[in-house]
Amino acid sequence: MMILIAESLQGPNEKRLLNHLFDVNGYNKLERPVRVEKDPLVVEFSLVIQQIIDMVGLRYHTSVLRQSVNVNAIEVNAWSSN
Secondary structure: OOOOOOOOOOOHHHHHHHHHHHHHOOOOOOOOOOOOOOOOOOOOOEEEEEEEEEEEEEEEEEOOOOEEEEEEEEEEEEEEEO
């Protein structure tokens, strides 16, 4: 499964919180919350899809594989649940 998030919309308070958490405090995206760096990091979450809005076919050229790839994508209304 591949999830593409086109944009993030938030108010000024949420934007300030994200700035405080990730920009000001020197967040390093390469750090992993595990005791031993070779241990896998298991992430579990659930996603509830409320509505499928649109389905599109995309074609793009990848420089790594040096070929064109067809990808199907769907746009949905969804939220995470506990």
